Amino acid sequence: MTLLVAGSVGLDTVETPHGSTEEELGGSAVYFAFAAAHFSPVRLVAVVGRDFPPGCLERLGRQPIDLAGLRQVEGATFRWHGVYEGRMAQARTLDVQMNVLGTCPPDLPAGYADSRYVFLANGPPAGQMQVLAQLEEPTFVMADTMNYYIENERDALLEIVGRVDAMIMNDAEALQLSGRPNLLAAARWVCRRGPAYCVIKKGEHGALLRGPEGAFVLPGFPHEGVVDPTGAGDAFAGGLMGHLAGRDDLAPQTMKFALAYGTVAASFAIEQFGPKGLEDLTARDVEARLAEFIGSTHLFTQ
Amino acid sequence: MTLLVAGSVGLDTVETPHGSTEEELGGSAVYFAFAAAHFSPVRLVAVVGRDFPPGCLERLGRQPIDLAGLRQVEGATFRWHGVYEGRMAQARTLDVQMNVLGTCPPDLPAGYADSRYVFLANGPPAGQMQVLAQLEEPTFVMADTMNYYIENERDALLEIVGRVDAMIMNDAEALQLSGRPNLLAAARWVCRRGPAYCVIKKGEHGALLRGPEGAFVLPGFPHEGVVDPTGAGDAFAGGLMGHLAGRDDLAPQTMKFALAYGTVAASFAIEQFGPKGLEDLTARDVEARLAEFIGSTHLFTQ
DSSP: OOEEEEOOOEEEEEEETTEEEEEEEEOHHHHHHHHHTTTSOEEEEEEEETTOOHHHHHHHHTSSEEOTTEEEESSOOEEEEEEEOTTOOSEEEEEEEOTTTTTSOOOOOTTOTTOSEEEEOSSOHHHHHHHHHTOSSOSEEEEEOOHHHHHHOHHHHHHHHTTOSEEEEEHHHHHHHHOOSSHHHHHHHHHHTSOSEEEEEOGGGOEEEEETTEEEEEOOOOOSOOOOOTTHHHHHHHHHHHHHHHHTOOOHHHHHHHHHHHHHHHHHHTTSSTTHHHHTOOHHHHHHHHHHHHHHHOSOOO | OOEEEEOOOEEEEEEETTEEEEEEEEOHHHHHHHHHTTTSOEEEEEEEETTOOHHHHHHHHTSSEEOTTEEEESSOOEEEEEEEOTTOOSEEEEEEEOTTTTTSOOOOOTTOTTOSEEEEOSSOHHHHHHHHHHOSSOSEEEEEOOHHHHHHOHHHHHHHHHHOSEEEEEHHHHHHHHOOSSHHHHHHHHHHTSOSEEEEEOGGGOEEEEETTEEEEEOOOOOSOOOOOTTHHHHHHHHHHHHHHHHTOOOHHHHHHHHHHHHHHHHHHTTSSTTHHHHTOOHHHHHHHHHHHHHHHOSOOO
């Protein structure tokens, strides 16, 4: 089933205790698309500048990722420079250059309006709303957000919350948005404002899903080989939405496995700098990692 | 199979956002014993003062807890006063009165030397070593510790590490003891120093077990009704060790379920002030909670 992501495509410079990378292909839509493409073809909506390297376009084009919605406009591509230290729980941003990101309204190409599964990556609520307005009859829309919009664009963000089928955010953001003291209460708070589902990402500690059937929790994949956490959250969303779109199903059991495939996708994303850990995977790699995850987190293996 | 705990019995005064309790029965050996007693009879080794309330003795005596090792000596009972704020992730200690705790060597009563499963609750390594020295041929000894001994009695603590079958500690302590940047590496570091198993407690995020078969991780029980986190870690150890002693088995599958029963025990402990949440449980309550835990954290329920 059609799966669309609207988000950022950029060039990342990242330092971690394990090394560094410069002007690497990055951005929320990139990590999402590389993860989701293992489960379903992806339509990518984003904007880059004239300086966007042809090699990066080729990397995206090698996957089942439709680039009709990737507009290249006058100006420079979005750039982010961050550093992870110590336990790498959080990035410290050294520099952000928005450049063309945010200067262009997120216009969907003709033919994308019929997209059925849609991920609104973290970004200004107004832009997320613009994408929503161009969709005809989506089956399942999930939106991400971050502390900046929770603090500075709360009303517009709550309008998004009221319009989508699922919100996804990290633990600190869920507590901040809801003002609740624990994650289950925060997820319930979010669901009361509209979405049937709320997904809370807990980094190395896994993720929590709240839906009509109650709460479901998975631990993170036990991983010693974390090289670069950049994009883990978007890869998680990509695995999750990719599985839903691939199955075209929202049954409780499908949602649970979607959470597991998100976990698996994130576990690959963090093994290498940039999205490389996601690019060369086979379906067999994904299934083997899922089996490994189940073996190390489940009391029985079916 | 015989299960012994050597630890503290005291009187706790605790404040949380949900209320408070004064001079409530507490201490590591109490929470451990109340949890473990649902799986196996428990031998409790600890010391209290002349002021220890008879009502507390009666509460312990109502369970299959052998109190021959609970010595009552001249002086006052150990007291702790702590407060949990906000998300209740950590207690702030307002007052500690050691009193008789630590003044008496942990002597095992005649007949306890044959104990097969043994929990050395958090305490001075010298005291833990004294208990170890009195054991004839234990099958499985697990020791807990804390930041104070990691900082101030590192050598003595590492001797304990080298003598037991399992270490258990919380995440911050594991990182501190090992100097490693992540929990899997920390657990591996601990196991290299002797114990076949290392258990790392992650509070609301669950627990990690490392053993000869590799790593196994369970999330915490998804719980909105946390009233008082006091004793959760000792209740966890009690459920874990109780299951092992009850089964008298260390097979990988038994270890995994032990981690799950520890999680279940902790989930009951935090629902009420003091150990009350553990006292009135039936075996049916425990199994129902385990089924609920599996249902909300496993992709399939067997």
